[in-house]
Amino acid sequence: MKVAILGAGAWGTALAVSIAGRHEVSLWSRDPAQAAGLSASRRNERYLPGIDLPVSVSIAATPAGGLRALADTHELVIVATPMSGLRGVLAALDGCAAPVAWLCKGFEEPAGGSPGLLGHEIRAAVAPRLMAGVLSGPSFAQEVAQGRPTALVAASEHAQVRDLLVAAVHGPSVRVYGNDDIAGVEIGGAVKNVLAIATGLCDGLGLGLNARAALITRGLAEMTRLGLALGARAETFMGLSGLGDLVLTATGDLSRNRRIGLLLARGDSLPQALQSLGHVAEGVYCARTVVQRAQRLGVDMPIARSVVALLDGRLSPADAVADLMGREARTESEG
């Protein structure tokens, strides 16, 4: 199969490496200098150090205006930009015949009257003709590139898109499960990033394993409440893109979102933490949107709210924790 991967950060590059043995892959970078560097060195040292690009990966440096023509020569298009790039890329692809799937996890930032949308909502707004879906689940790019065992979810309302993603990505070290609850899969992937900042903070402050388990469990309850209010199915949150990715990101030190929490706990400012990270941390960009959309639906998300107060500088790390622990007693099924 001919697969185009649009975005040459850590995850796009890792997926290209993972599927290259079975497919012809074009890896697109928006930056001509990065594309030239990838072609020359056959490595992406900036985003995925130490991994060689297989020969079946070719580098594409088409200007953004040529994305539709590039897509038309492939059977599957995978968008591997951050959430901030998804709207522009989907708009450029509208009308292409090949199914499109994105890898990004988050809500886009609100702009121009839009409340901050999930990927499938962006697609409906800017590229209604695309057959589309999302590939999500617990998957650190480095481990996938190294061929370590990983399980993913291919979510779309179209069986054809799910099946194509399975055919493209399911292989010796990666299992891909289908799911038609795209809203649930996307909400899990977005909210777990916000919760990983909270657990990074908790661990950075040395609060202990009990506290971390409490945050993960109550965070899962928050994620599920928002999901149900947005029309998702509860069972999706017990699967790979919900509980699975939450456990990975909240506990695994490869997580950039968790690392932001660790850096804030040691006293870094948010700009310092983002600069030393050097990669996207989607939880930072979408925490406010998660809370705003939840509030509009009457859904209480106290952990996400504390993360926003921390990121906005309204609470210190210690006060953010005190804020959570100081809430009045409730039953487990309440917020």
Ligand SMILES: NC(=O)C1=CN([C@@H]2O[C@H](COP(=O)(O)OP(=O)(O)OC[C@H]3O[C@@H](n4cnc5c(N)ncnc54)[C@H](O)[C@@H]3O)[C@@H](O)[C@H]2O)C=CC1
């Ligand atoms: N790295 C990982 O382990 C995983 C990442 N993801 C998600 O994948 C998405 C991408 O993450 P990474 O590749 O890790 O990020 P990264 O920080 O490693 O790289 C981001 C890449 O996107 C490019 N980019 C930024 N804005 C763009 C735009 N508007 N158009 C085209 N390219 C653009 C940058 O130049 C860079 O090459 C994020 O939403 C992330 O949450 C999902 C699963 C695993």
Ligand SMILES: O=C(CO)COP(=O)(O)O
């Ligand atoms: O989504 C991921 C793993 O599934 C990667 O998480 P981070 O963006 O926090 O590194």
